[in-house]
Amino acid sequence: MDPTPPFPADPRSLPMHERRAFCERMQAAQRSWQLRLRTLCEAPPAPDFPCFLLATPALRGLAQRLAPHAHRRDLPTGLADELDRFVDAFADYLRTAEGEDAFQGGARRAG
Numbered sequence: 001m002d003p004t005p006p007f008p009a010d011p012r013s014l015p016m017h018e019r020r021a022f023c024e025r026m027q028a029a030q031r032s033w034q035l036r037l038r039t040l041c042e043a044p045p046a047p048d049f050p051c052f053l054l055a056t057p058a059l060r061g062l063a064q065r066l067a068p069h070a071h072r073r074d075l076p077t078g079l080a081d082e083l084d085r086f087v088d089a090f091a092d093y094l095r096t097a098e099g100e101d102a103f104q105g106g107a108r109r110a111g
Helices: 016-025 027-040 051-055 057-066 077-089
Strands: none
Touching: 016 027, 027 051, 027 057, 051 057, 057 077
C-alpha cells in the first residue's frame, strides 16, 4: 500500500489552501528533501520551497532518478537540467495566494 496521501497528477491544479495543507501533512518529506536539495541544486532553494513535492506520485520519477546522487557534480547533465526546471517551476508554489494561474502559458509572477 502506498503511504503517500492522494495527490493530483498536476500539483499546480490545487488551490493554495490545499497546497499548504498538503505541505503540512508532508513535513517529514519536506525536511528530508530540503537537506538533499542543498547538495543537489546549484544554489539551494529558498527555505519555503516545496521540496515535499518530490515525495508525490506526480514527481516520483524525478525523485527516483535523484536518489542515487549525493552532490550536484554527480548528476548527469540532463538530470541536473530537469532538477533546475523543477526548482524554477515550483519556486512560488506556496507563496502566491493571488494569480494562481501563474503557471498557465509560461507566465511567471515577479516578486
